[in-house]
Amino acid sequence: MPSKEQIAAGHRPVxxxxxxxxxxxxxxxxxLEPDVTVHATxxxxxxxxxxxxCFDKLADFPxxxxxxxxxxxxxAYIDEGPRDAQTLLLMHxxxxxxxxxxxxxxxxxxxGHRVVVPDMMGMGRSDKPIDQRYHxxxxxxxxxxxxxxxxxxxxxxxxxQDWGSxxxxxxxxxxxxxxxxxLLTNGVMVGFVLNPFSIPEPVELDRAAPDIIQGLFxxxxxxxxxxxxxxxxxxxxxxxxxxxxGQFLALNCTAGGRPLSPQEEQAYRAPFPSLxxxxxxxxxxxxxxxxxxxxxxxxxxxxxFTGPFLHVRGSRDTQFGTIELQELHTSLIPGxxxxxxxxxxxGHFIQDNEGEELAEIFNRFIAS
Numbered sequence: 001m002p003s004k005e006q007i008a009a010g011h012r013p014v015x016x017x018x019x020x021x022x023x024x025x026x027x028x029x030x031x032l033e034p035d036v037t038v039h040a041t042x043x044x045x046x047x048x049x050x051x052x053x054c055f056d057k058l059a060d061f062p063x064x065x066x067x068x069x070x071x072x073x074x075x076a077y078i079d080e081g082p083r084d085a086q087t088l089l090l091m092h093x094x095x096x097x098x099x100x101x102x103x104x105x106x107x108x109x110x111x112g113h114r115v116v117v118p119d120m121m122g123m124g125r126s127d128k129p130i131d132q133r134y135h136x137x138x139x140x141x142x143x144x145x146x147x148x149x150x151x152x153x154x155x156x157x158x159x160x161q162d163w164g165s166x167x168x169x170x171x172x173x174x175x176x177x178x179x180x181x182x183l184l185t186n187g188v189m190v191g192f193v194l195n196p197f198s199i200p201e202p203v204e205l206d207r208a209a210p211d212i213i214q215g216l217f218x219x220x221x222x223x224x225x226x227x228x229x230x231x232x233x234x235x236x237x238x239x240x241x242x243x244x245x246g247q248f249l250a251l252n253c254t255a256g257g258r259p260l261s262p263q264e265e266q267a268y269r270a271p272f273p274s275l276x277x278x279x280x281x282x283x284x285x286x287x288x289x290x291x292x293x294x295x296x297x298x299x300x301x302x303x304x305f306t307g308p309f310l311h312v313r314g315s316r317d318t319q320f321g322t323i324e325l326q327e328l329h330t331s332l333i334p335g336x337x338x339x340x341x342x343x344x345x346x347g348h349f350i351q352d353n354e355g356e357e358l359a360e361i362f363n364r365f366i367a368s
Contacts, residue, residue, distance in 0.1 A: 002254020007063045016223070019200075020201060020266060021201060021202035021203065022131070022132060022202065022203050022350075023202050023203065023204040023205065024135070024205065026046055026130045026131040029130060029275070029276055030046070030130065030276065032275070032276075033274055033275070033276045035173075036274065036276055037046055037049075038276075039127075041071060041072030041073060042072050043071065043072060045071070045072065045073065045129050045131075045134060046129065046130050046131060047073060047127045047129045047130060048127075048128050048130055048276055048277055049074070049128070049269050050125065050128065050129055050270075050272070050273065050307075051273070054270045054271065054273055055125065055270055055271075057263075058099065058267050058270070059102075059263040059264050059267055060102045060103075060198070061099050061267065063078040063080060063105070064078070065077065065078060065125050066079055068147060068150045068151065069150075070121070070143055070146045070147065070150070071146075072255055073121055073126070073127040073129070074126065074127045075114060075118060075119065075121055075126045075127070075143065075147060076098075076118070076119040076124055076125035076126045077098070077117060077118040077147070077151075078098060078115070078116070078117045079114070079115075079116050079151075080105065080106075080114070080115045081108075081109050081112070081113055081114040081115050082114055082259060083114060084106075085103065085112055085113050085159075085323045086112075086113050086114065086155070086157055086180075086366060087113075087114045087116060087120075087153055087154075087155060087156050087157065088108055088113045088114065088115045088116065088152065088156075088157045088159065088362070088366075089116050089117075089156045089157070089158050089159070089162075089168075090104070090105075090115065090116070090117045090159045090232070091118070091144075091158065091159065091160040091161070091164030091165070091167070092117075092119070092120065092123070092124075092161070092162070092163075092164050093161055093162020093163035093164045093165070093166075093187070093284075094123075094162060094163045094280075094281055094284035094285060095123070095236075095248060095249075095268075095280075095281035095284070096123070096162075096245070096249065096268060096349070097119045097120075097123045097124025097125070097126075097268075097271055098117040098118065098119050098124055098125075099124070099267050099268065100349065100351045100352065101117050101214060101351055101355070102355075103351065103352070103356055104351060104355045104356070104358060104359035104362070105117070105357025105359075106344060107356060107359035107360065107363065108359050108362065108363065110350040111156075111363045111366075113363075113366070116151070116153065118144075118147055120127075120140060120143070120163070120164075120167075120280070121134075121140065121143050121280070121327075122135060122279060122281070122283075122284075123271060123280050124271050125271065127278060128271075128277050128280055130276055130279050131279065132237070132279050132282065132283040134279070134354065135273055135279065135280060135283035135284060135286075135287060136287065136290055137166075137287040137290045137291050138290070138292075138294070139289070140167050140287065141167050141170055141171065144167050144168060144171055145171055147361065148171070148175075151178055152250075153178065153211065154177075154178055154179065155178075155180045156178055156179045156180060157179075157180055157181050157182075157362075157366055158172065158179055158181070158182045158183065158366075159183045159185070159362055160181075160182070160183075160184060160185075160187055161184075161185045161186050161187045161349075161351065162186060162187055162320070162348070163284055163287075164187065165184055165187025165188060165189070166187065166188060166189070166190050166280055166288075166291075167313075169182075169187070169188075169189040169298070169302060170189070170294070172302065172305060173298040173299070173301035173302040173305065174190070174298060174301060175317075176301075176305050179307055180307055180308075180336075181307050181308040181309070181310070181365065181366070182305075182307065182308070182309045182310070182335070182360055183310045183311075183312065183359065183361075183365055184309070184310070184311050184312075185311070185312045185313060185314070185350050185358065186313060186314050186317050186320040186327060186348050186349075186350050187318060187320060188269065188325060188329075189267045189295075189298065189299060189302055189304055189329065190288065190295055191291075191295045191296040191298065191299040192291060192293050192295070192296070193296075194239075195288070195289065195291065196226045196230075197226070197229065197230055197233060197286075197288050197289045198230070198233075198270045198289060199233070199237070199289050200234055200237060200238065203237050203238065204257075205238060205239075205240040206239060206240060207240060209235075209238065209239040209240060209242045209243075210242060210250065211242050211244065211247060212235070212239075212242075212243070212244065212247055212248050213247075213251065215235055215239065215242070216231055216232065216235045217232060225319055226242070228319070229285070229288075229319075231235045232285050233285045233288070233289070234283075235285055235287045236281065236282050236283070236285050236286070237282055237283065237285075239282075239326050240275055241275050242273075242279065243281070243282060244269065244336065245264075245268050245269055245272060245281050246266060246268045246269030249264075249265060249349065249352070250265045252347055252348055252349050253347065253349055253352045253353060255316065255347050256314065256316050256317075256346050256347020256348065256349060256350070256353035257316065257345060257346065257347065257353055258346075258351065258352060258353045258354075260352070272305040284321040299332075302332070302333060303332050303333060303334070303335065304334065305335050306334045306335050307335045307337060308335050308365065308368075309329075309330075309333045309335035309336040309339065309362050310339045310340070310341060310361075310365050311326050311329050311330050311336065311339075311341045311342060312341065312342055312343065312350070312358065312361055313325070313326050313342075313343045313344075313350075314343065314346035314347050314348060314350040314353065314354070315343045315344065315345055315346065316345065316346060316347040316348075316353075317346070317347050317348040317350070319348070320348060321343070321346075321347075321348065326343075339365075342361075344357055344358065
């Protein structure tokens with residue numbers, strides 16, 4: 001993150017290389033799973049679609065998906081509550097999907113709101129491009145912009161976290177008239193002065209890669225954030241089938257103070273029944289390497305946002321729930337002045353650890 005002084009000075013970030021060489025290639029990956037149907041858009045984007053049966057019997061998530069077409073790909077979302085009510089837009093991050101908000105949605109609906117929860121492309125019930133190079137940061141920003149336009153959403157009350165915040169806050173900065181207020185939790189508006197992250201070249205699957213606990217968190221737990229996040233980029237890109245989103249969520253939610261049930265853990269695993277479906281969760285962390293000057297300009301624009309802006313952090317999230325990140329956003333954004341910013345006893349996935357309380361906070365924020 002840039003400092004206040006660096007943002008004000010307008011330093012330009014350095015854009016690192018994107019993924020260039022993939023081993024195996026998307027075609028070779030498809031050949032490894034011949035029973036999975038690979039589709040293609042008119043523009044030639046190859047993708048797979050998770051079978052509906054994978055989402056049967058989801059714990060506490062009875063909502064029926066809707067779909068919108070974005071450049072030939074199907075983006076899933078749920079849309080519940082009165083259409084003429086206040087629109088609440090809930091944005092998830094990596095490696096989760098709209099299921100993350102299952103503890104919050106009933107409370108928000110009970111308050112009379114309209115609740116819209118999209119699945120990012122490559123995640124949840126949305127289509128999953130199999131080429132990792134599809135998952136560029138600005139492609140996902142464009143998908144989010146297209147989603148807002150297709151649904152004709154306006155006067156939006158936004159809740160965003162993790163990559164949902166990295167993507168959505170740039171759009172808030174550039175199209176502030178669409179948003180009436182923002183609740184940010186365990187997230188960030190990224191604007192690099194010097195981008196410290198890189199992508200392995202080539203990106204090659206490690207068939208012998210250990211699971212997450214053995215391969216990442218124990219050796220890197222005490223390392224500073226850039227070292228830890230670079231290890232996360234490398235692991236998710238190369239680990240292959242040993243990269244298990246369900247295990248990752250179970251580990252994080254236990255650390256956050258509220259373990260998942262086996263059924264909940266399986267729900268986070270459901271969108272990704274085999275390796276060919278995992279390009280999204282494998283690649284999203286490395287999208288940070290492609291963040292360029294547009295975001296530093298975005299910070300300058302976000303510093304003029306006057307709509308109510310609330311920051312609630314998870315005190316157990318040592319990377320994105322810090323008081324320093326909270327103070328950075330709340331001191332720079334005009335709409336954050338005078339708001340009751342706070343924290344909850346929760347980890348990074350605050351919606352799982354303290355979702356009910358976060359929903360009540362969101363309801364009070366809207367009512368005020």
